[in-house]
Amino acid sequence: MAAPVRRETDAVAADISMPSLKSLSAVSPLTLRLVAECPVSKARACDLALPHCAVPTPVFMPVGTQGTLKGITSDQLEDLGCNICLGNTYHLGMRPGPALIEKASGLHGFMNWRRNLLTDSGGFQMVSLVELSEVTEEGVKFKSPYGGDEILLTPEKSIEIQNSLGSDIMMQLDDVVSSTVTGPRVEEAMRRSVRWLDRCMAANQNPEKQNLFAIIQGGLSLELRKACLDEMTKRDVPGFAIGGLSGGEEKDDFWKMVSLSTDHLPRHKPRYLMGVGYAVDLVVCVALGCDMFDCVFPTRTARFGSALVPWGSLQVKHKQFAKDFKPIDPDCTCPTCKRHSRAYLHALFKNDTAAMHHVTIHNISYQLTLMRSVRQSIIDGRFPDFVKTFMKKMFPSSDKYPGWAVDALRSVNITLDQH
Amino acid sequence: MKLELTRVVQGGYRVGVLREVGRAAHTSMEVPGCLLYTRCGAVPHLTHDTLRTVSPLPPVTQLTLSTVAEHREVLEEYKDGFKKFAGLHDTALYCSLHDPVTPYPAGHITNKTVSVWGSGGRIELTVARFMALQKALRPDLYQSMADGETWQGDATSRKRIRKSVDRTLAHLDECLLIHHQTPELQGAEVLGVVEGGDSLEERVRSAKETAKRPVGGFCLDGFQTGCMERSLRTRLIAAVARELPEDKPRLLQGVGRPDEVVACVEAGVTERGCALTFDLDLSPDTERAGSAPPAVLELGEEKEETWESEQSGDVLLEDQAQTMTPFEMDLKDTKYRDDLTPLVDGCGCYCCTNHQRAYLHHLLVTNELLAGVLLMIHNTAQYNSFFRALREALANDKLEFFKKRVLSRKRVGHKEAKE
Numbered sequence: 001m002a003a004p005v006r007r008e009t010d011a012v013a014a015d016i017s018m019p020s021l022k023s024l025s026a027v028s029p030l031t032l033r034l035v036a037e038c039p040v041s042k043a044r045a046c047d048l049a050l051p052h053c054a055v056p057t058p059v060f061m062p063v064g065t066q067g068t069l070k071g072i073t074s075d076q077l078e079d080l081g082c083n084i085c086l087g088n089t090y091h092l093g094m095r096p097g098p099a100l101i102e103k104a105s106g107l108h109g110f111m112n113w114r115r116n117l118l119t120d121s122g123g124f125q126m127v128s129l130v131e132l133s134e135v136t137e138e139g140v141k142f143k144s145p146y147g148g149d150e151i152l153l154t155p156e157k158s159i160e161i162q163n164s165l166g167s168d169i170m171m172q173l174d175d176v177v178s179s180t181v182t183g184p185r186v187e188e189a190m191r192r193s194v195r196w197l198d199r200c201m202a203a204n205q206n207p208e209k210q211n212l213f214a215i216i217q218g219g220l221s222l223e224l225r226k227a228c229l230d231e232m233t234k235r236d237v238p239g240f241a242i243g244g245l246s247g248g249e250e251k252d253d254f255w256k257m258v259s260l261s262t263d264h265l266p267r268h269k270p271r272y273l274m275g276v277g278y279a280v281d282l283v284v285c286v287a288l289g290c291d292m293f294d295c296v297f298p299t300r301t302a303r304f305g306s307a308l309v310p311w312g313s314l315q316v317k318h319k320q321f322a323k324d325f326k327p328i329d330p331d332c333t334c335p336t337c338k339r340h341s342r343a344y345l346h347a348l349f350k351n352d353t354a355a356m357h358h359v360t361i362h363n364i365s366y367q368l369t370l371m372r373s374v375r376q377s378i379i380d381g382r383f384p385d386f387v388k389t390f391m392k393k394m395f396p397s398s399d400k401y402p403g404w405a406v407d408a409l410r411s412v413n414i415t416l417d418q419h
Numbered sequence: 420m421k422l423e424l425t426r427v428v429q430g431g432y433r434v435g436v437l438r439e440v441g442r443a444a445h446t447s448m449e450v451p452g453c454l455l456y457t458r459c460g461a462v463p464h465l466t467h468d469t470l471r472t473v474s475p476l477p478p479v480t481q482l483t484l485s486t487v488a489e490h491r492e493v494l495e496e497y498k499d500g501f502k503k504f505a506g507l508h509d510t511a512l513y514c515s516l517h518d519p520v521t522p523y524p525a526g527h528i529t530n531k532t533v534s535v536w537g538s539g540g541r542i543e544l545t546v547a548r549f550m551a552l553q554k555a556l557r558p559d560l561y562q563s564m565a566d567g568e569t570w571q572g573d574a575t576s577r578k579r580i581r582k583s584v585d586r587t588l589a590h591l592d593e594c595l596l597i598h599h600q601t602p603e604l605q606g607a608e609v610l611g612v613v614e615g616g617d618s619l620e621e622r623v624r625s626a627k628e629t630a631k632r633p634v635g636g637f638c639l640d641g642f643q644t645g646c647m648e649r650s651l652r653t654r655l656i657a658a659v660a661r662e663l664p665e666d667k668p669r670l671l672q673g674v675g676r677p678d679e680v681v682a683c684v685e686a687g688v689t690e691r692g693c694a695l696t697f698d699l700d701l702s703p704d705t706e707r708a709g710s711a712p713p714a715v716l717e718l719g720e721e722k723e724e725t726w727e728s729e730q731s732g733d734v735l736l737e738d739q740a741q742t743m744t745p746f747e748m749d750l751k752d753t754k755y756r757d758d759l760t761p762l763v764d765g766c767g768c769y770c771c772t773n774h775q776r777a778y779l780h781h782l783l784v785t786n787e788l789l790a791g792v793l794l795m796i797h798n799t800a801q802y803n804s805f806f807r808a809l810r811e812a813l814a815n816d817k818l819e820f821f822k823k824r825v826l827s828r829k830r831v832g833h834k835e836a837k838e
Contacts, residue, residue: 067781071788074773076468096756096781104759104777112773323496335468339506343493344460350538351459351486353788357466 029168030211030238032270038383041412042262042289045378048270050168051209052108052116055083057270057291058374060282060367061118062299066091067101067111070299071357072364074113080334080365081372083115084168086294089161090122090153094146098164106166118294119167121158121200123174123215123243124275135175137192155199159212163205171241172200174215179249186219189244193217194231201235213272215243216261220253229264239270242290246275251404255284259411262289279308279370283390284408286374287383298367302359305349308366310393314342316359321346334365384414391416420560420608420635422450422666425814434813437668441511441559442606446478450668451680451813452806454481454513455799459490460505462799464791467506472769473800479560480510483518484552488544489537491552500557500603514553514561515638515672528568530586546590550597557603560635562670563587563594565612567640580616584625587614591632608635610670613659617647622655626662636668642683643673649682656683677746677805681822750794755780768800769793 031049035056038044048055062069062077063086069077077085087107092098096110104110107117125133125142134141139154158173173196175189197214204212214232218225232240242261245254258273265271270291276282277295285293298308305317307328314321314328327337328345336345336358348355377386387409395401398418406416424435440446455462455477462470470476482501487494497504502512517523517535527534527541533549534541544552549564566583591611598604611634615622629637639659642652656671663669674683748755748762761771762779770779770793782790812821 066785066787067778068787068789071464071792073469073769073789073792075472075769076466079468091785095785096777100757100777103757104775110778110781112778322490323493325497335466339467341504343497344504344506347487347490347493348459348461350489352461352463353791354461354464354466356788357464357469357792361466 028238029207029209030270032268034268036379036381038287038378039381040384041287041409041414042259043286043374043378043383043412044289044291045375046270046291048291050084050116050211052114052168053083055116056372056375058282058286058371058378059084059292060277060371061086061292061294062364062367063088063294063296064111065296066095067107069360069364070303071353071360074111076335076361077113077364078115080361081368082364084118085113085116087111087117087119087165087167088122088125089119089158089165089171090125090142092119092165093122093153093161094144094151098161102164102166106164108166116169117165117167118169119162119165119171120274121162121171121173122153123158123171123176137195139173155196156203159200159203160205163210166206167210169211169213169239170204171213172197172215174217174243176217176244177219179220179245179247179254181219186221187224190217190219190224190228194228197232197235197237201237211238213237213239213241215241215274216265217244218257219244220249220257222256222260225257225260226264229261233264233266237269239272240265241272241274243274245273246281246295251402252407255288255404255408255411258285258290259288259408265289277367279367280391280394280402280405282367282370283374283387284405286378287387287409287412287414298363299360302363303356305345305355305359307359308363310390312394316342316345316355317349318346328359328362329366332362332365332369334362336362336365387414388416420444420668422668434810440479440608442557444606446511446559448478448511449810451809453477453802454479454670455510456481458483458518459486460501460507462795464788464795469769469792469796470799472796473803475803476510476799477803478511479513480507481513481515482556482558483535484514484516484544484549485518485521485523485535485537487556488535488542488552489539491555494552494555497555501555502557511559512556513670514556514558516562516565517567525568528566528586533564533566546593546597549590550594550601553598553607554601554603558607560608560610562610562612562638562640563634564590565614565638565640566590567612567614577618577621580614580618580621583614583616584621584628587612587625588628591629591634595632595634610634610636610638612638612640613663614640615655615659616641617651617655619655619658622659623662626659630663634667636670637663638670638672640672642671644676644679649679653682677825680805681809681818681825750776750779751783752780762797763801766797766800766804768797770797770800 029051033047034044035047036045046057048057061084062082065088067087069085092101092107101107101110108114129142139152139157142151142153144151153173155173159170162170175192175196177185177189193215200212204210214235214237216225216228216232218228242258245257262271271289272292273285273290275295276285276293277297282293305315307314307316309329316328321342324342327341329337340358345355345358374386377383391401398416401416401418406418409416420440421438422435423438435450437448437450440448457480460482487501494501494504516533523536532543532545534543544564546564553561566586568583595609598609611629611632613622613625613629615625639656642656660669671683674680755776758776760776761774762776763771774793779790779793809821812818
């Protein structure tokens with residue numbers, strides 16, 4: 001069940017046609033091919049072969065929590081070039097429930113999404129819905145917000161639901177603690193996550209079709225993270241996620257944990273950094289060696305009228321755009337920018353939900369385009385220059401560069417021009 | 420703009436085509452037909468990509484002044500008219516005064532002004548300001564400013580009704596004067612508005628007088644669903660129709676339910692064959708503001724399935740008078756929870772081709788934005804089909820048969836579909 005090790009010299013892999021890649025994934029539902037590695041930093045560009053289609057990385061995965069990307073149809077998402085998106089086990093497990101989804105041919109059938117799906121285990125909800133939950137060795141007890149009954153989410157139950165959902169990548173159930181928590185709870189959670197990983201692996205009924213990823217925990221402690229990495233990499237899983245970060249911790253601690261993790265994760269398996277989606281964070285974490293990202297931020301902020309652009313963001317609802325007849329980004333080729341102006345969107349926000357959808361489309365396009373550009377720059381061997389240009393566009397002057405980003409990039413030999 | 424009757428059928432029914440609509444005189448519209456309802460240029464919930472999955476679309480798009488009045492300054496600065504501003508291409512634009520969906524507060528009309536409600540509150544319009552708006556919008560057709568308030572409640576006095584007719588005529592004359600002095604409105608058509616509340620005498624007077632003016636067509640105001648008793652409405656429409664020239668189109672605003680549409684077609688028909696065009700808002704039948712009821716219009720042409728009327732108490736908190744019609748399915752009903760069939764068999768719209776009732780039910784239960792998008796697509800497609808079927812029935816002398824199927828409250832089996 002191991003993902004076959006492929007070296008770059010298997011660049012003959014470039015000649016492998018899709019059909020033979022498919023026959024390989026009949027053995028393994030995930031195959032990673034390294035397309036290029038940045039000689040300066042830890043960035044890589046890969047091709048991830050998954051059951052529904054190939055996914056070029058680095059990749060940003062939009063989040064469709066309840067079996068839908070808010071306001072966007074499957075066709076629209078496909079047209080934007082999205083190859084993989086997320087669904088959430090906790091939410092879908094509650095409503096409409098795994099039995100119905102299984103009847104509907106899995107989550108793919110239920111939401112009519114032809115490409116890849118990744119499902120989160122429900123672990124994060126332990127943190128976000130902490131009033132409602134209680135963690136024991138058995139699992140997580142949730143009080144359902146829709147009726148007050150108690151649900152026990154065990155590793156086995158989580159995998160059972162994800163098996164019914166039929167996602168291409170499933171996440172283990174992990175014992176998540178907020179990154180701001182300190183003390184023995186952090187170690188307890190980390191050790192338990194390792195035990196739960198084993199239980200999840202044992203519970204997976206569909207290893208030939210569904211990939212189970214481990215999630216590295218350990219909070220902000222170097223030792224604990226390292227211990228977790230040592231343990232989890234002993235397990236034969238097709239991919240690893242870096243979890244427990246992106247929760248409100250100091251960015252200075254955040255990047256160091258990310259970098260430590262990628263240092264100790266296998267080269268030939270994908271690295272998924274969970275919950276990261278701000279443009280600067282994405283670019284820096286690609287430099288630190290991550291391949292996959294997800295975050296609700298771009299789609300959520302869209303609904304508030306915030307459009308993402310290479311120089312930051314545009315609050316379309318603000319008065320200053322009422323008479324601005326340019327599109328959100330004149331260089332953007334998304335359906336929204338091709339047809340509509342900031343002024344029109346500003347007006348529409350006062351009238352109809354369609355305004356949110358226009359900005360959601362734009363923001364997803366922005367994220368996917370950013371990742372495509374990052375990938376191409378790695379393949380072309382100019383990733384460090386890309387980063388420098390990106391930062392220049394994003395910040396009005398170099399003294400505005402976030403300190404943590406400067407440090408993180410320097411740690412992988414990318415020195416930003418500063419005055 | 421020319422109304423061409425393609426067929427005069429026995430019993431006086433008429434079916435035809437409205438040609439050379441629009442300043443560029445490119446658009447034709449078959450009548451009886453419905454306009455495409457928008458708020459600030461957007462069909463509720465839909466972007467261009469989701470809208471154009473419905474094909475063909477009504478060739479004339481309707482816009483309400485209440486959703487754009489507050490943007491006058493922006494449009495004046497834009498200088499290119501509303502269609503371009505909103506990214507509406509290949510359509511003729513009709514501007515109505517009030518939103519046919521949303522009732523507006525009474526008591527704000529004066530001899531010289533009417534009010535519309537934008538997102539920031541009440542905007543008072545004199546004819547001069549009204550026309551300044553039209554100049555900035557550059558619609559292809561618009562109704563003149565009118566006093567249509569007499570439909571509020573049944574205690575409207577004769578005196579009040581008479582005033583509304585007088586005022587409306589005065590406004591019309593002033594509008595026409597300004598229209599001819601406004602280069603930006605050359606080629607656009609003005610529709611005179613027939614008022615008169617529930618008074619036969621006043622309705623006839625209004626029609627006669629309005630017909631004397633050089634208008635491109637007529638807007639029959641105050642006949643919205645729920646305004647008056649149905650048989651009264653039928654009589655009044657018939658009386659009005661008798662006074663209006665045959666070769667000009669008549670627009671009836673705010674009549675939504677399919678059975679009412681058929682009744683109004685007949686009203687014109689039994690007395691005189693006339694082609695009625697309908698400005699239909701989809702919202703009240705489908706998604707009422709605030710309580711967002713999950714209804715679906717279900718009128719297959721091939722499969723006439725009319726459901727028995729169902730009252731869902733929790734859905735209709737705001738408006739007890741309006742119950743779910745027999746033409747709607749309440750998808751929030753738990754009976755659809757496991758239903759993996761499309762909304763309407765044979766519908767062919769994007770929603771029915773790609774999704775199932777269970778999925779729509781799930782989206783509604785979880786309050787997901789996509790529900791609105793998919794339902795609007797479906798309902799728009801259904802309405803189009805309904806009008807197509809109505810026109811065919813008229814053209815083939817099958818109105819009685821059509822009526823029976825549309826108005827029947829019994830569930831018609833699939834076998835009776837084709838005759």
